Amino acid sequence: MSTSIFVNIATADLERAKAFYTALGCEINPLFTDENAACVVWDEQVFFMVLTREYFATFTDKVLADTATTAQVLIALSRESREAVDAVLEAGLAAGGSEPKAAQDYGFMYSRDLEDPDGNILEFLYMDPAAVEQGPEAFMADSE
Template sequence: MTATSIFVNLPTTDLERSKAFYEALGFSINPLFTDENAACVVLDENVYFMVLTRDYLATFTDKQIIDPKTHAQALIALSRESRDGVDEVLAKGLAAGGTEPREAQDYGFMYSRDLEDPDGNVLEFLFMEQAAAEQGPDAYLAGQA
């Protein structure tokens, strides 16, 4: 069976700035699918962001392209191996021109922080205790009491 690949399309007003931002987070750009209209950001072997100029993205839909600085359409959550991993990627993103729109969220079993790219697209980086993922948060927290 072939693995499913995920391509998330994100609008940008400055393609070069977006490429630099995502490279600063540790992701790579696939030059075979990158031109003056779009950049293919490789998160891992089956997950990609297609960062598209707003005009180019508009060729794929009849719907209005929203401004992610003022409207939310999607929040993209990406897991990390540890709480430190969440903090590390946020530090890289903030240094590369991103912003943190709200305080870190600590639920005991899960820790997350939001990072907006320079266009306002929201990435949530999170770490969840493996036992909480396996048992569910309520059972995990009950066992911690």
């Protein structure tokens, strides 16, 4: 059995969050979705459990971060090309997301950040397969 990843994130508006993530190309698994949570399917191994803030709070004794002003985690998801990074950002911006900083282009890696309407930060990146295999320093030395 392979490992699946379930990322739990809080939302102030579950319907808005569902609309945002489906605009990015995700599907909602209705078997694990109700008035408190939605299971957002990224792919066969990666899922976001988008939980109302009230429901999320039942899973921890800690104070929930205010994602409008505090970053608790950056969720990084790879894409198959630079164009795919740009396409998912454009979809997210059109669906009510925001881009908190300019694109980062390191030569071997290209990334852009997207904040969902609740302020959760998604980072979409493309890394040259040669850089993945060799490591960034060796890749950059070979490209000079």
